[in-house]
Amino acid sequence: MPLIVLPTSQLLWVRVAALLFTCVAFSVTAHGAWLGHGGAGDWCIFCWAFSFACTLLVLLVELFGLQARAPVSWTNFPITVACYACLLCLSASVIFPLFFLKYQNSSGEARDYRIAATVFSCLATVAYMGEVSLTKARPGEVAGYMATAPGLLKVCQTSVACIIFLLVSDPVTYDRHAALKWCMAVYCICFILSMAVVVLCVGECTGRLPVSFSKFLSAYGLLAAVMYLTATILWPVFQFDRQYAGSGRAPSKTIAAAVLTALNLLLYLADLAYTARLVFVSA
DSSP states (O other), X not given: OOOOOOOOOHHHHHHHHHHHHHHHHXXXXXXXXXXXXXXXXXXXXXXXXXXXXXXXXXXXXXXXXXXXXXXXXXTTHHHHHHHHXXXXXXXXXXXXXXXXXXXXXOOHHHHHHHHHHHHHHXXXXXXXXXXXXXXXXXXXXXXXXXXXXXHHHHHHHHHHHHHHHHHHHTTBOSSSSHHHHHHHHHHHHHHHHHHHHHHHHHTTOGGGSSSOHHHHHHHHHHHHHHHHHHHHHHHHHHHHOHHHHOSSOOOHHHHHHHHHHHHHHHHHHHHHHHHHIIIIITO
């Protein structure tokens, strides 16, 4: 009978810890946290369940030695999963206590479940941070694009955009002016392009582009940075200026969307700087 031997390593134990922490987080939430349906609760459960499923997939593939048969680039897939899981669990660790602990008076048992879910979500975030730290590219090391700083920045950009979508769509806050609709278009276009880069790298399809991958990254990075610059200016003007938004107080979600828009601008500028250094300085 063949034996399956999985060599122990620091990376293995970090992944196992992340698997257990995410499993506990969504299990206790589904069992007794009484969140209701829709909105932030579903997002948090999705973050934990998605991270758990992807980490389990990575562990099973490496357990059975199926890396060569996987239809994706195994130099890019595990770290992409780890980075997404880290950011998703981080967002859940912030959103969950804000929505379900700070402002809600729940029963003692339900509150205990919510506290437990928050604690294990934070532990999962730390575990995924450890995995990213262990698997990212070191200076002078040959690695996949997603293990480099520009690749990790792509993951951060798409994750921040997902949170922005969540904030501006419930309730809808971008349909009052054409400028706000432009901001929403910026979020969508840049998210699609960043996600396309991630998919191309993980699927090993970068060679199928009609132009070189480096030129595509440079043009896209410049376009995305300019577009986000306009959104960073227009969003607060048309959301907070009384001439356009009225005299009411701006909702906290709108303020958070403005902050995350500025954060994504910084991420795109850093990405553009890394890409320019890679293309022009290296050349």
